[in-house]
Amino acid sequence: MLSLTNINKKYGSHEVLNISEWRIDNGIHWLKGGNGTGKSTLFRIISGQIPFDGEVELNGINLKKEPIKFRSKISFAEAEPQYPLFITGNELIDFYTETRNTQRKQADELADYFEMSAFLYNKIGIYSSGMLKKLSLICAFIGNPDLYILDEPLITIDIASADKLYCLIREMAVQGKSFLLSSHQEVSSDKLKLDTVLQIIDKQIVQL
Numbered sequence: 001m002l003s004l005t006n007i008n009k010k011y012g013s014h015e016v017l018n019i020s021e022w023r024i025d026n027g028i029h030w031l032k033g034g035n036g037t038g039k040s041t042l043f044r045i046i047s048g049q050i051p052f053d054g055e056v057e058l059n060g061i062n063l064k065k066e067p068i069k070f071r072s073k074i075s076f077a078e079a080e081p082q083y084p085l086f087i088t089g090n091e092l093i094d095f096y097t098e099t100r101n102t103q104r105k106q107a108d109e110l111a112d113y114f115e116m117s118a119f120l121y122n123k124i125g126i127y128s129s130g131m132l133k134k135l136s137l138i139c140a141f142i143g144n145p146d147l148y149i150l151d152e153p154l155i156t157i158d159i160a161s162a163d164k165l166y167c168l169i170r171e172m173a174v175q176g177k178s179f180l181l182s183s184h185q186e187v188s189s190d191k192l193k194l195d196t197v198l199q200i201i202d203k204q205i206v207q208l
């Protein structure tokens with residue numbers, strides 16, 4: 001499903017990742033690990049957000065050769081989402097709906113599901129951190145990608161919302177969608193059946 005080949009990422013002279021070969025199949029994958037090991041950097045590479053040396057392929061689509069097609073198959077929710085504070089949740093959702101070429105109905109159902117509908121007319125600047133996180137999760141689920149990358153999806157959301165997120169991930173995995181998650185909190189096996197648990201050790205991805 002997802003493969004990385006000869007990935008090298010440096011910030012200046014600081015080398016963060018050096019991965020010769022790595023691949024994962026469809027499923028739910030959890031990337032754990034300590035602060036600064038390179039999880040967010042890896043996610044930004046896979047989602048085409050930052051420059052890097054090497055090749056990334058998702059279901060046979062190469063990120064560098066077919067960037068638009070590749071991006072349509074992937075969705076990425078940042079650990080700490082940052083949006084313009086002067087737009088409303090609705091305006092952000094409209095943007096995602098339009099760029100992902102999908103119906104607004106899907107986003108409305110997601111907003112209801114995460115109990116965010118009442119806040120979507122408000123400007124993002126007045127959102128609480130949990131509301132902002134839920135908005136970013138709603139945006140991540142808009143469209144029909146093959147792989148969802150969720151960086152620290154559990155931070156700042158309440159227990160009920162976390163349970164809803166687990167439930168949504170389980171349902172979508174049954175439909176054949178794949179997930180790459182990071183979390184500093186343990187992901188308990190009764191909430192999610194993980195296919196692999198991964199960690200970045202010495203700039204490489206290791207399966208635990």
Ligand SMILES: Nc1ncnc2c1ncn2[C@@H]1O[C@H](COP(=O)(O)OP(=O)(O)OP(=O)(O)O)[C@@H](O)[C@H]1O
Pocket residue numbers: 011016033034035036037038039040041042079
């Ligand atoms: N834009 C950047 N410029 C310079 N260095 C960076 C940049 N982004 C990340 N780094 C460095 O790269 C390393 C990996 O950072 P990254 O954010 O990928 O780690 P992480 O595993 O996601 O950490 P955390 O668990 O704390 O979120 C760190 O040493 C960090 O300081």
